[in-house]
Amino acid sequence: MNNKISVIIPVLNEAEGIASLLKHLDDCITGNHIAEVIIADGGSSDGTPAFAGKFRARHFEMKVVHAPKGRAAQQNHGAKRAMGDILYFLHADSFPPEGFDQKIIHAVHSGYRAGCFRMEFDDDHVLLKCSQWFTQFNFPLCRGGDQSLFIKKDLFESLNGFNEAYVIYEDGEFHSRLYKQGIPFKILKPAITTSARRYRKNGFWRLQYHFTRVHLMHRLGHGPEALKNYYSKHIA
Numbered sequence: 001m002n003n004k005i006s007v008i009i010p011v012l013n014e015a016e017g018i019a020s021l022l023k024h025l026d027d028c029i030t031g032n033h034i035a036e037v038i039i040a041d042g043g044s045s046d047g048t049p050a051f052a053g054k055f056r057a058r059h060f061e062m063k064v065v066h067a068p069k070g071r072a073a074q075q076n077h078g079a080k081r082a083m084g085d086i087l088y089f090l091h092a093d094s095f096p097p098e099g100f101d102q103k104i105i106h107a108v109h110s111g112y113r114a115g116c117f118r119m120e121f122d123d124d125h126v127l128l129k130c131s132q133w134f135t136q137f138n139f140p141l142c143r144g145g146d147q148s149l150f151i152k153k154d155l156f157e158s159l160n161g162f163n164e165a166y167v168i169y170e171d172g173e174f175h176s177r178l179y180k181q182g183i184p185f186k187i188l189k190p191a192i193t194t195s196a197r198r199y200r201k202n203g204f205w206r207l208q209y210h211f212t213r214v215h216l217m218h219r220l221g222h223g224p225e226a227l228k229n230y231y232s233k234h235i236a
Helices: 018-028 048-053 071-080 100-109 126-136 153-158 170-180 197-202 204-219 224-234
Strands: 005-011 034-041 061-066 086-089 114-121 149-152 185-194
Touching: 005 018, 005 071, 005 100, 018 034, 018 048, 034 048, 034 071, 048 061, 071 153, 071 170, 086 100, 086 153, 100 114, 100 149, 100 185, 114 126, 126 185, 126 204, 149 153, 149 170, 170 204, 197 204, 204 224
Parallel strands: 005 034, 005 086, 034 061, 114 185
Antiparallel strands: 086 149, 114 149
């Protein structure tokens, strides 16, 4: 399927907000480029798959697939079932801008095989304003899963997808490998809007400190198990 986008959303207990996200996507599509939206559920206990399965979209086909728990595994599972030749990985609490589909297609036609959107939070905290400012820069340290990711399916497969050993930081690890390939990466605007719910739950400065520690641990060569243990100990 040429120039069609498969949106892949890994979920775990997102029943409260999944319908809002799907409606937002349906309302923001401005072309006929979305082949499907794939909900990759990692074993929700709150009825998320049923809520998603009931949604009736105007602009895309809905698919709900059951995957092993873990965002890396869920996203890989969704990618294997994708019909489109462009994969668009999206977190359940991130809302792309209007016309996101057209912007992705235009970037691909311009020769970019991967990219993301700039990001802004749904909170005006000064720390988050500073953090989101850096998402305009094209460096791996400025990347994160909340910014979403579009990538040609053949490129994703050539990189062997997300490393499922990473229960957390799977996005950072994947971006590191992607950037090392020297493949042109496109930062799109306007920004995607993501929830600051983890910051509100953990404390703004406290969570940013621990996220920074996780970044540094990865750069210093700590493996996925060490990152998981640190995350589990310090972040709710």
